[in-house]
Amino acid sequence: MKKTLLRLARPVFGPLLNRLPVRWRFAAYLRAIRCESQLPEKFVFKLAETREELEACFHLLHDAYVDAGFMKPDPSGLRATVYHALPTTSTLLCRAGDRVVATVSLVRESAMGFPMQRIFDIAAIREAGGNIAEVSALAIDRRFRSASGRILLPLLKFMYEYATRQFDTDHLVIAVNPRHIGFYEAILCFRRLKQRPVDHYDFVNGAPAVGAHLNLYTAPTAFRRRYGRLPPEKNLYDYFTGDSLPNTQWPTKRFYTTTDPVMTPALIDHFFNQRTQAFATLRLRELMLLHSIYDLPDYKSVLPPVPADAPRSEMRRRTHRRFSVRCPGEFSTRQLGIRRTFELTVFECSATGFRVHSDNRLPAGSTGTVILELGAADWSVMLVTVLRLGSQDRHIALVRIDQDDLAWRKFVGALGKAQTHDDLGEATRFV
Known part of the structure; x- marks a missing residue:
């Protein structure tokens, strides 16, 4: 590639591109795209899980943010914020051999929210329903920025797949410098928030920021319209929605949880008390x-x-803690002597009940049997009652457990005691 995606996004080019009509801007970025489905084996895309991997990601992020003027140099050489400490944040990476060369984080909304909600109004996105995650902390090693086709696009593909397949995310939001927004609009189909750009964003050292949003439910349609007729090397629709790259390593899970916490107490103490002063502020x-x-x-x-x-x-x-999961199953009940079966997905659960989504509305007040797939080798069969349907979305229902089983007790017991996603592999150790 004569020009890489990142070079186009640099300050020299970004402001000029953003002033071009959308069609011309898209054409300029499109010339830089080359989708590579066959990458060298040395490139690996995965969740950052170990102390060494996290340290490398935070160091890479620090250097990239200092270079861009988004933060002042820290004595630790790391950029680790309180959001990185949350169990609802996943830090993804690209490794070239033994070296971490790129990283990006997904911060799913939790009790603490996420960074950009401090300055942008996302009420309209919340009203649409579903989980929201902020794309944050993107950085590529300066020595590998010319290899954007082998690093940036595969990393973004991994992020897209991770958000839609494992992170139970319906919306991606992002706050970026105005000189970079053209890339996200033209290439990734993000749409700017109606709110005007913010002139001073404290989270990135007072730099200006523009907010944007991608609805992951409608994203495939947007990708197909924009790229569906292009040749394979330019077709981001096939690239993003097709099979995972062979270089992708997915986290190993016993249960169908939708978060991948990796921060043990020791790692939290190391990164946020000892190496940085993130907790002190x-x-x-x-x-x-x-x-x-x-x-x-x-x-x-x-x-x-x-x-x-x-x-x-x-x-x-809460008397009974709630957990984010994505467990498929079916509910069977009898109405007027006729047996009816409904397919459903549990997306939030506690020891005594759960919330489900079903394409066909469950009959409120009905009692029956639910069969749930808790993991690839774990099943639960219980007697339950459908208490009520959602006030805004009638395809969501609150279900009470009337009679549980051993598999369910082990399941929620493991979720309640586990510190990281690896702990769930030894679920029976906790009950």
Whole structure:
């Protein structure tokens, strides 16, 4: 490629491209695209899981942000924010041999929210329903930026697949420098938020920012319209929606959970207390939310203590903790002597019940049997009652468990005690 995607996004080109009509801007970026489905074996795309991988990602991000003027150099040489500490954040990476050469993070909405909601109004996106995740912390090693076709596009494909297949995400949002927004609009089909650009975004050292949104439900249609008739090397529709690259390594899971927490108490202490001062700058509400999210004793010992005079309203704990999952199943009941069966997907659960989505509305008030696939080799059969349907979405239902089974008790017991996604592989150890 004579020009790479990243070179087009540099300050020299970005402002000029953003002033071009959309059609011309798209043509300029399209010339730089080359989809490669056969990559050298040395390139691997995966979740950052180990201390070494996370350290390499945070170091890469630090250097890229310092170069771009998005942060001042930190003595640690790392950029690790409180959002990286959350169990609802996944840091993805590209490795070339033993070297981490690119990274991007997905911050799914949680009690602490995500960075850009401080400055952008996303109420309309929330009203559409579904989980929202912010694309954040994208960085590529400067020595590999000329290989964007082998790193940037595959990394974005992995991010797209991870968000849609494993992270139970319906919407992606992003806050980017105005000189980069053209790439996300023209190539990835993001749409700008109606809110005007922000002149001063504290999260990136006061740089300006533009907000944008991609609806993952409608994204395939947008990709098909824009790329469906193009040759394979330019066809991002086939590239993003087709099979995973052989270079992709998916996290190993026993159960169908939709988050991949990797931060053990030791890793949290290392990155956010010892290597950086991320926890030292927490506001009181953030600190209290962090304690409510990490409510296991091992985590409490590495979190900054909550002041004795702080209000405790933010730290109230549910009687039954809720967990984010994506478990397919079916519900069977009898109505007027006729047996009816409904396919459904459990997306949130606790020890005593769960919320489901079903294409065919479940009959409120009905009692029956539910069969759930908890993982590739784990099944549960229980007696349940459909309590009520969602007030806004009638395809969502709240279900009460009337009689559980051993598989379900092991399932929720493991979710309640596990620290990371690896712990779930030894689920029976926790019950």
